[in-house]
Amino acid sequence: MEMKVPNATADVSASDASAATRAPGRFRALVRREEIALVVLAALVGALGGLLVMGIGGAAQALHVFLFRLEPGAKLSGSQTLASPLLAFLPVAGGALLGLMLAWSAWRKSRPLIDPIEANALHGGRMSFRDGIVVVAQNLVSNGFGASVGLEAAYTQISAGLASRFGVAFEMRRGDMRTLVGCGAAAAIAAAFDAPLTGAFYAFELIIGTYSVVALAPVVAAALCGMFVSRLLSHGSHFIDMTAPATLPASAWPAALLLAALAAGLGILIMQGVTLVERGFRRTGLPAAMRPAVGGLLLGGLALLTPQVLSSGHGALEVRIDAAMSLSSLFVILALKALASAVSIGSGFRGGLFFASLFLGAMLGRIFATLAGPLLPGVEPVVFAVVGMSALATAIVGGPLTMTFLALEMTGDFPIAALVLLAAVATSLAVRRTFGYSFATWRFHLRGESIRSAHDIGWIRNLTVGRMMRRDLRTVPTDTSLKAFRRSFPLGSTQRVIAVDPASDAYAGIVLVPDAYADGLSDLDAPISTLLRFTDATLRPSMNAREAMAVFDAAESEALAVVDGPETKRVVGLLTESHTLRRYSEELDLRRREATGTA
Structure with a gap:
């Protein structure tokens, strides 16, 4: 007879499993038996995930326009100055509101939120959809009030949580459940960046933890459906306009390796910086619910210098990636944005560093191209901005193929994508050998978890x-x-x-x-x-x-x-x-x- 022992997997979604409406028996059997039925379900998850991403993104933009007095369609981080110096206190207000939400969760003694990587690594893909709603609310408050965090955490959490809810309803096997959670994340990233290949490989490298032929069809179906929904509801362009050289000079390849080494070092510094800020706040003795407001005060001071440190950085990237800028301006923007991101995450604002790492990497690439310009004849600085963008994102987020495909889908240029691939792989190798973690897995390490990826180790724990x-x-x-x-x-x-x-x-x-x-x-x-x-x-x-x-x-x-x-x-x-x-x-x-x- 088997002894009943505490099971983290059951705890993660026990409430959801009991609340979920089970699919009719014949449909459950069909999804469990037929691969095509799983692909259809993944496509449905992808379409719904795309809708959720568009809704969250629209809500964040509406908050920016209303709170920061922007023109409709204008991006917060693309602003040159704040409409009023008093708006610098908005991150404080956002931090205070987020603190109330955190205090409410602490009062209710809510369990820690499970994200898609942890769900797939430890819990067989089981995660709570209600956790996703909580993350979305916290991420919207953080980003909407100007904290230097991206919305990708909300996108992937809610989409993967929805996928897990479907998996529970259809009583899916462990492997299929993990794949479906990957489908939700793939759809979220594909919809956010209008990049289905990026979304698919984000799922393989970061959420599922491995590539398999079996998972290919459902993941690609979800990513494509997420992208199609995004295109139906959004008219914004995610492409980078650039004039690429007909051929890259031979010196560009070793230069890309050098830039990869710089990106690896900067990525590790940023991740360590977030930890140092977090420890600093903890040592002050401030209650966790008060820290975001204090962090918002620091962030507001940085915003008075330049509003481009606010929010995730979409607008700033569009403005700065190929704009004529002095070397000192590039250094200042890089330093202020890195500091703003560390303060935001370290003080307790909810969000991620996905897009912030892209923006910081683009600035690093521009600085590198300016310094190494005489050695790179015929190569525009924007080329190495793209290389730096992908390399630094690889260092912080992980996923060298994910970032390579993002560069390819943003630029449409294969030679540059090859240069990006070299830099991304080199960065990944350098970070793995010297540091060993991406930002997400580093946070797990600080909590005492031994997770290095989303590779399924939960079965051995169970x-x-x-x-x-x-x-x-x-x-x-x-x-x-x-x-x-x-x-x-x-x-x-x-x-x-x-x-x-x-x-x-x-x-x-x-x-x-x-x-x-x-x-x-x-x-x-x-x-x-x-x-x-x-x-x-x-x-x-x-x-x-x-x-x-x-x-x-x-x-x-x-x-x-x-x-x-x-x-x-x-x-x-x-x-x-x-x-x-x-x-x-x-x-x-x-x-x-x-x-x-x-x-």
């Missing part, structure tokens, strides 16, 4: 000792005589018996039955405590299979007792090494078959 152990075991007190033990356990009746302390019922060790019948045991009235083995080696129900195998290896035992904790040490089960290996192999084989579509 394969716990409590789920695998046997509970039909017999125990014997340590003061039992050898004669009584032989009478109760004849040779051949069982291999081992758990011995417990007669006073506290705590685990004492294991008696191997053959040991009780060994030659030379003449004193039959002696207690069996002299035969105890593995007195210090025990398992806990919460241990996963890998942790259990490490204990087996250290103890050199074929079976170990499972106790409820280190204090009471009450025996709750028994687990053998052979059963652990078999269950681990079965689960590993299932994951492989899911990846190849043969499950």
